[in-house]
Every structure is written in C-alpha cells, then in structure tokens.
Amino acid sequence: MRNPPPLDVDALIDDPATRIIVCCGSGGVGKTTTAAALGLRAAERGRSVVVLTVDPAKRLAQSMGLTELDNTPRRVKGTRGSGELHAMMLDMKRTFDEIIEAHADPERAQQILTNPFYQSLSSSFSGTQEYMAMEKLGQLRHSGEWDLIIVDTPPSRSALDFLDAPERLGRFLDGRLIRILTAPAKAGGRSAFKLLNAGFGMVAGALTKVLGASVLKDIQTFVSALDAVFGGFRQRAEQTYQLLQASGTAFLVVAIPERDAIREASYFVERLAEERMPLVGLVVNRVHRSQITTLSAARSAAAAEELEARGEHPLTAAVLRLHSDRMQLAARERREQEHFTSTHPSVPVTEVSAMAEDVHDLDGLRTIGEQLGTGRPERTEASA
Numbered sequence: 001m002r003n004p005p006p007l008d009v010d011a012l013i014d015d016p017a018t019r020i021i022v023c024c025g026s027g028g029v030g031k032t033t034t035a036a037a038l039g040l041r042a043a044e045r046g047r048s049v050v051v052l053t054v055d056p057a058k059r060l061a062q063s064m065g066l067t068e069l070d071n072t073p074r075r076v077k078g079t080r081g082s083g084e085l086h087a088m089m090l091d092m093k094r095t096f097d098e099i100i101e102a103h104a105d106p107e108r109a110q111q112i113l114t115n116p117f118y119q120s121l122s123s124s125f126s127g128t129q130e131y132m133a134m135e136k137l138g139q140l141r142h143s144g145e146w147d148l149i150i151v152d153t154p155p156s157r158s159a160l161d162f163l164d165a166p167e168r169l170g171r172f173l174d175g176r177l178i179r180i181l182t183a184p185a186k187a188g189g190r191s192a193f194k195l196l197n198a199g200f201g202m203v204a205g206a207l208t209k210v211l212g213a214s215v216l217k218d219i220q221t222f223v224s225a226l227d228a229v230f231g232g233f234r235q236r237a238e239q240t241y242q243l244l245q246a247s248g249t250a251f252l253v254v255a256i257p258e259r260d261a262i263r264e265a266s267y268f269v270e271r272l273a274e275e276r277m278p279l280v281g282l283v284v285n286r287v288h289r290s291q292i293t294t295l296s297a298a299r300s301a302a303a304a305e306e307l308e309a310r311g312e313h314p315l316t317a318a319v320l321r322l323h324s325d326r327m328q329l330a331a332r333e334r335r336e337q338e339h340f341t342s343t344h345p346s347v348p349v350t351e352v353s354a355m356a357e358d359v360h361d362l363d364g365l366r367t368i369g370e371q372l373g374t375g376r377p378e379r380t381e382a383s384a
C-alpha cells in the first residue's frame with residue numbers, strides 16, 4: 001500500500017502552540033481512550049493538561065480518579081514527571097444549568113431550572129451533549145489554567161454530529177414552533193390564553209386542545225425563558241466555531257480499520273476542510289498486525305490443511321490456521337485503511353494496536369500513548 005505520511009504525535013503535544021486537541025470519530029472507535037492516553041503522555045512530557053472526557057467507561061474513569069460527576073477538573077494521581085494531568089467528565093445537565101445561571105437573571109434562571117419541561121427536556125434535545133462539550137471547552141479555554149486542553153467527543157453514531165450540533169440546536173431555538181410558542185413573551189408579556197383568544201395561529205390552538213392550556217403555558221414559559229438565555233445563541237456558536245478554527249487547535253480523527261469507521265473518518269476529514277478546521281491526522285486504533293511476515297496467509301493455510309488431512313500434529317495445524325487468519329485480518333484492515341489513504345494521501349496517520357484487553361488504567365493509557373507517539377503498533381501487540 002502507498003504509505004501515508006507518519007503523524008508525529010509527540011511533536012504535536014510538545015509544541016507550546018498546540019492549545020486544543022479534539023478527538024473525533026464514529027461511535028466506539030476509541031475517542032475517549034485516545035484523548036486520555038494523549039493527555040497522560042503530554043502531561044508526562046511536561047505539559048499542564050486537562051482532558052475533558054464524555055462518558056468514559058467506568059473502570060477507566062476510576063483509574064483517573066473520576067469518581068464524582070461534579071463538572072470540574074481534578075488532578076489525576078499517579079502520573080510521572082513534571083507536568084500535570086487534570087481530568088473531568090462532562091456533566092451535560094450541570095453544564096446546561098450553569099449556562100442558564102450565567103446568562104439569566106436569578107429569578108428567570110430559577111423559573112427555567114424548576115420548570116418541569118426543562119428538567120425532562122434539557123438532556124434530550126438532539127445535539128445537547130455535543131453542544132455542552134463545546135461550551136465546556138470554551139469555559140476551560142477561557143479560564144487559561146491549562147496550556148493544553150484535550151477534548152473527547154460524545155458517543156454519536158456519526159462524527160459529524162459534533163460539528164452539526166450547534167447549528168441543529170440553533171435551528172431548534174429559531175424554529176417555527178418556538179416562534180409561535182414564544183410569541184406572547186415577545187408581544188409584551190401577553191398570556192398564552194389571551195394570545196390564543198386573540199386568534200393567533202392555528203398551531204397554538206391545536207396544541208391547546210391536545211395539551212391543555214396549563215401544560216401549554218408551562219412549555220411557553222420554558223421556551224421563552226430559554227429563548228432569552230440563548231438569545232445570542234448563534235453568536236455563541238460562532239465563537240465556538242472560531243475557537244475550533246484557531247491555529248492552536250488540532251483535530252485528530254480516530255477510526256478503527258473497518259469499512260464504516262473509515263468511511264466516517266473520510267467524511268469528517270472532508271467536512272473539516274470545508275469548515276477550515278485544522279486537521280492534524282488520523283489515528284487508526286485497534287489494528288491487528290503480525291510480526292511474522294515471512295509466512296503468507298495462503299502458505300500457512302495450505303500447510304494447516306495438509307496436516308489436518310493427514311491427521312498429524314493437530315496443535316501445529318491450529319497455530320498455522322491462527323496465523324493464516326491473523327494475516328488475512330491484517331490484510332483486510334490494510335485494504336480498508338488504503339481506501340482512506342488513496343482519497344486523502346496527504347493526511348498523516350498513526351496506528352495503535354488492538355490490545356488483548358480493555359484499556360482501564362494509567363499503564364494501559366501509557367502504552368497507547370507510546371504507540372501514538374511512535375506510530376509503531378507492532379511491539380506491544382506481540383507482548384500483549
């Protein structure tokens with residue numbers, strides 16, 4: 001296969017100009033693991049780092065001391081060297097509440113926070129988690145406390161969701177239904193009842209029939225309060241976009257060497273280019289390689305077949321079969337990766353091997369970090 005340029009992860013994390021690294025990719029490919037491993041490596045190479053994780057696996061969270069979901073970074077114990085690693089788990093609901101507290105006067109904030117619709121809906125707008133991750137990133141950057149921020153992205157099916165979220169939430173808040181519902185507030189505080197009586201809109205009338213006036217009023221109060229808070233929504237989304245486009249920001253796309261993940265990675269890379277967001281490279285995670293390159297899959301399988309036919313050396317035959325399967329898997333993975341490299345030949349790539357077990361402690365993260373840094377997955381694979 002045509003080799004992509006190697007991704008020099010160490011140069012990236014050592015560069016003081018790198019301020020934000022965003023780990024993106026489709027669901028389950030290793031975004032959280034990569035973010036945590038990068039954070040640890042950067043800290044152990046001397047930087048002051050914060051990792052913003054989203055939904056880390058429980059054991060990984062515990063190993064980083066992330067036992068409380070309190071929405072503030074905590075120092076991770078057990079790191080080596082002079083740098084510092086801090087980590088936090090994104091608490092979406094808490095972040096949403098904080099935005100409201102920061103942008104509404106206390107009375108209105110209270111009105112929103114205690115509204116039953118807020119309580120049940122604030123966590124279920126599509127894109128909320130993505131948007132809140134961006135909000136939190138903005139807050140961390142603004143605090144100026146860390147010289148490197150590493151951002152994990154939410155477990156969406158599509159990597160693009162992360163970039164689409166602000167727009168989608170914005171559309172929701174600007175939407176037709178919202179405008180109808182918020183009309184009374186904008187029309188000078190007329191009540192929903194008066195509004196309906198005044199004959200405004202079939203939709204509101206129909207909604208009253210379905211929901212009843214008091215429920216509709218709850219919704220209206222909620223939405224108009226929310227509208228006030230997110231009034232400058234587009235402007236805020238714009239600011240976050242600028243942060244993502246800034247030269248100190250680096251996007252790392254994570255994928256596993258399987259068709260869907262590689263395809264998603266390709267889409268994402270194209271989208272980043274359209275948005276003028278700085279991509280630094282692709283991490284191919286969970287690759288399978290074989291150290292024994294002199295024995296091909298075909299010859300190995302043929303030898304196994306021969307032994308099996310003769311009923312001799314069953315253990316040797318089994319080992320040969322395993323080797324053959326492994327070589328075939330490696331070849332398949334390389335082909336998938338080649339799809340990416342043929343369409344994006346200039347995107348640098350680094351690889352991390354599939355470990356024998358889940359990554360759930362600092363040692364595991366260190367091993368991943370080392371591979372990210374050297375781009376050579378083979379060594380640990382054999383020893384795993």
Ligand SMILES: Nc1ncnc2c1ncn2[C@@H]1O[C@H](COP(=O)(O)OP(=O)(O)OP(=O)(O)O)[C@@H](O)[C@H]1O
Pocket residue numbers: 025026027028029030031032033034054055056057153154155156285286287352353354355356357358359360
């Ligand atoms: N190189 C690896 N070898 C073995 N296991 C791995 C490797 N990378 C990640 N894993 C495991 O795969 C699982 C998924 O990884 P991770 O949680 O980092 O993915 P994710 O992209 O963040 O997923 P989600 O989209 O759900 O957030 C975890 O159990 C993790 O320990």
Ligand SMILES: [Mg+2]
Pocket residue numbers: 031032033054055056152153154155
């Ligand atoms: Mg994750």
